[in-house]
Amino acid sequence: MSDGAALTEDAVVHTVLSIDAMGGDLGPTSVVAGLSKAAAKNPQLRFIVHGNRPEIERLIAKKRGLAEICEIRHAEGVVTMDAKPSHVMRNGKDTSMWSTIEAVRAGEASVAVSCGNTGALMAISTIRLRRLEGVNRPAIACLWPSRNPSGFNVMLDVGADIRADAEDLLQYALMGASYARNGLDLPRPRIGLLNVGTEEHKGKAELKVAADLIARAAPAADFEFVGFVEGGDLPSDRVDVIVTDGFTGNIALKTGEGTARMIRERLSEAFKKTPFSRIAALLAYTSLRRLIKRIDPRRVNGGVFLGLNGTVVKSHGSADATGVAAAINLAAQLSATGFHKRLAARIAQSEAAASLAIQKEELPQ
Template sequence: MVSSQARGSIVISVDAMGGDRGPATVVAGLVLAMREHSDLHVILHGDEAQIAPVLAREPALKGRVTLRHAERIVTMEDKPSQVMRHGQGTSMWAAIDSVKDGAATVAVSCGNTGALMAVSMLRLRKLPGVNRPAIACFWPSRSEAGWSVMLDVGADIKADAEDLVQYAVMGAAYASNALALERPKVGLLNVGTEEHKGRTELKEAHELLTALVAGGQAGFDYAGFVEGSDLPSARVNVIVTDGFTGNIALKTGEGTAKLVGDFLREAFTAGILSRFAALLALNSLKRLQKRIDPRRVNGGVFLGLNGAVVKSHGSADATGVSAAVGLAYRLARSEFTQRLAARVASFAPAGQDAAAVGPADTKTGAGSDPAR
């Protein structure tokens, strides 16, 4: 249970060792996050010899961070199957176990995505009714909320029709909670908007979603098939796809945002007149930079587990870590896991004992590192 030190606080469990930049960056991110959330408390897992001196230099964290020593680290090269068998004693495993044991509400890690999903499934198990968990991320858009939710972005490279419908249900629940949308609009990503296009599982999912929404119990609207150009549009709030396609779209979007930023920087530093123009447009440029900065919406959420897990980008800086921890805080504050479980249960087939669908289920494909 939560310690008396943290009683009344929102407690988040954080893996300090998984990121490319080391525990000092994670601690710097915690400093930023705790400035925003006065009731945030963190259980920090990792090598005490490395972390304790860094924590000692941050008086703002005193009394708000509990350090728990973990001797071992899950590297980006470790295979998920190996971590499932031999991962005990690692900071990642310990971070997940804090959620399993009830000491924390949400876990955050910058580490190996495939291993994190595998350990999360092993220790937390899937929600009743869920075949494949999914990773959901935010996508900048012209929608009323300013962002859309896309899933799956890499938990599993495959998804059949029933899985895609579950993604729609979970994604809509996440969008309702995270984006304060009463009735999100869901779209199914395809190579075109015409009903005759796409793979068999997409067509089947389209029919199932159409029937589900027509029944009046879905809690979301279905916009039908959408294509790549619709991702940033106001047409949908939730984009549903398999993890293979979603991960490619995610990384393409990140790369394009960086390219646009680089082009703007080159254009406004090309000469004296360009630099003068940049000064005149400085406020507008800062607003644009903030709008497309992927660090500020860093954090993919694992949906479909008996506990909340946030996957931070592996190369996240302090701003990115702060965003992931802030997302975890909001999930904990809103009791999102309980809400999602109730939503999924309302769509589960009668008599299904999904608790028996364990982490060894061959339908999971947590073998990639998509969010790194």
């Protein structure tokens, strides 16, 4: 089941990540706090930190031992949350986000992490790292809490592009399978295509074409296709990778997060209600902490850009130290498993098989 491509010695000795310190809603304070938190648990981490040097130096100096493992690269500009991606592509060369991606492009770091504007990050990543051979549309994959043994499913695309045709959805299936293999250690992931109603005659006609393509690519690409899945299957254990277009995926992602957040708030309210419930909260402290941790969206923070020559992890714009640390841990794991090279190899190989499947059928585009 190996995806080939040996790890470089560098990646084994220490993991270098390229970090955009600016651009998130909470600014460099929460990014630096996240670096410190992640580094405390993983001594192999090294960071190239991009942004306003004086500000970052001051923040890093406050955290013991952090200065020794960080190299700061000054960048004058910041990509704001409401900047237009097209504007950033033309005028963003002096920004911390651009500099963050450049370090991956130059091979100085294995994975980039940013809390900034998603559209701009995808735009810069696409023009600087370029698409993998055989990929039309890059996608953003996220981890979704589920009843699976690993505790997660993968869903993609959750917002790289608002449209996807049948061939794009096939590529998402291939990329998602590779991510599940490397990120979740699943040798033969189960892929599902998101639709309404699981019966044959329901749902969008274009999704039937995609289902056909994915089913035909499954044997050669070494995944199992379980067919259509519904919104209710997202947290289920009947599927490992959920494939959908970026509009639907983004709505589903934010709906799930919003629902979990509301329940978490109500849970803490419930335990403050009466003296009894306050005592109860103390008694159930460990169990409750475990539960709240499991449903905490910050713990699964980090969308991964797939389909580029390099790995980019997009952290939530509003990520605090815990959220940033989660994104960094994910980046470190993907770096350690040599994910990027494995994905590229897998896409190249599957692409050949899939192209054959597509040609055989002469599907309408």
